[in-house]
Amino acid sequence: MAKSHVLLLVLLAMISSPVLAQNQAQGAKSADPKKPTAQNGKAKNLTHKGNTLIGQENFVQAEANYRRAISADGQQPEASYNLGTALYDKDNYLEAFGNFKQAAEVASTKETKHKAFHNMGNVHMQNKEYERAVESYKQALRNNPSDEETRYNLALAKELLKKQQEQNDKNKDKKDKDQNKDNQDKDQQKDKNNQGGDQEKKDDPNKPDQNEGDQKQEKEDQKKGDGDEKQEQNQKPKDQEEQKKKQQPRPNQLSKEQIQNLLKAMQNEEKKVQQKIDEKKIRGRKIKTEKDW
Template sequence: MKKLQYILLIFLIFFSSKEILAQKDSIALQRKARKLVRAGNQLYQQKSYTDASVAYQKALGNNTKYNKATYNLGNALYQNKNYKEAVPQYELTAETAKDKTTKAEAYHNIGNAMMEQKQYQPAVDAYKNALRNNPNDDETRYNLAVAQKLLDKEKQQNKDDKNKDNKDKKDNKDKDKKNKDDKNKDKDKDKKDGDDKDKKDDKDKDGKGDKDQKKNQDPKKNEKDQKQKPKPQQGKMTPQQIKQLLESLNNEEKKTQKKMNAKKAKGKKVKQEKDW
């Protein structure tokens, strides 16, 4: 029994010693963190904001819950125009700060960082939170009025741009509709012209066919055509008929020759002899 009590006593002493050492280490780290913050503040006063940021980050490495290091890091980043990186540091300070004054300052600086980024709605919200924690801060109230005015202007500009875009879309839609209607009209006109041409061609073709048909059906024309056609050839002459025809032609030719000779003899002048 005594032996068990002795073992328990040893364990208690061991854990107590470890806790004491941890507390000593924690105090040492806190002291180191405060020392780094003071060094960072000196660099900040010298406007060496980058070096000050490094010092504050080292301080947070030794004590992550060191609110002053967090807030001062945000200020150093802000002064270096790293507005986007500064905002999370201020937000952490606003969440962990125990007094309203520190919370109000953190929200005020969030508003300033948002204004630098032209994010007017978040800026307005931050200034309002600052005034909730410190209603008597005239600087925050002034900044809120400026941010609200810029926000209203932005909203109006966005509204005008939206109306302009809608108008442009409507104009383009009307223009496209007009072009489409014009194309359809041209298409219908071309189709109508084509149909009229086809009808005309069909009409001309039909008229010509009727004319040819009437021509073929005209009885007078057919009779005339029949008269102009050569008559059928008569049957061949017999040898006797051919002989008689030749004798007749021969006799006619002799009579004609005799008449011609008589006519020549009658008309010939008589040659006279001269009497000296």
């Protein structure tokens, strides 16, 4: 199969420049040297068949053969690389990247590593991951410093990365300005509300300020609590005194026993008086004498 490099045009918002892709199918001649095995031979045959189908634009059958080749021998970089290329052409960038990465990991030649890293950079470019694209293109150039396609894509990735960072800085500045404006608007609204409250108090001097009213109410509650406590303290000795008075007899109040003794004494005195009166009557009574004559 003839080898060719295909230019893939990437529509970019800021710079309309082509990203060059190295998506040639790798045939058996370009395979990494490896000790032949039955699985190795089967994988090579399936890869070669997939390459043929790609040339016939039978992408579905080609993809199936590449997958079977990988299953037969996962250490064959050609099948992984060519499957990644087929998936890349179908815009399946996520799965394509995985196959390019696998090819780079198992490849034993610099040329295969170079092509795998080059197309990994192309996937990052499609996803606008320009910083990662720069690193992938650098890895590709380490394995093949003379490749002009990789060098061109690296320069393009750096330019897009610079513009992306500038745009991010602008967005950050705009976000900060918007945040500061929101804070200023809130502060102005707060000041306006405070001024409105002061003006309302000025218009109606008899209307107490909310804070002053709260402080006044707090003082009244505290004063009331102190008064209640003081009243309670004053009430305690009074209650104790009344209780003591209840327990002790009043000065002018006689007990039942004292009243009975007093009545007896009065009765005795009365008897004595009556006896004296009776004695006086006897003594004062004239004795009638009888004459003998």
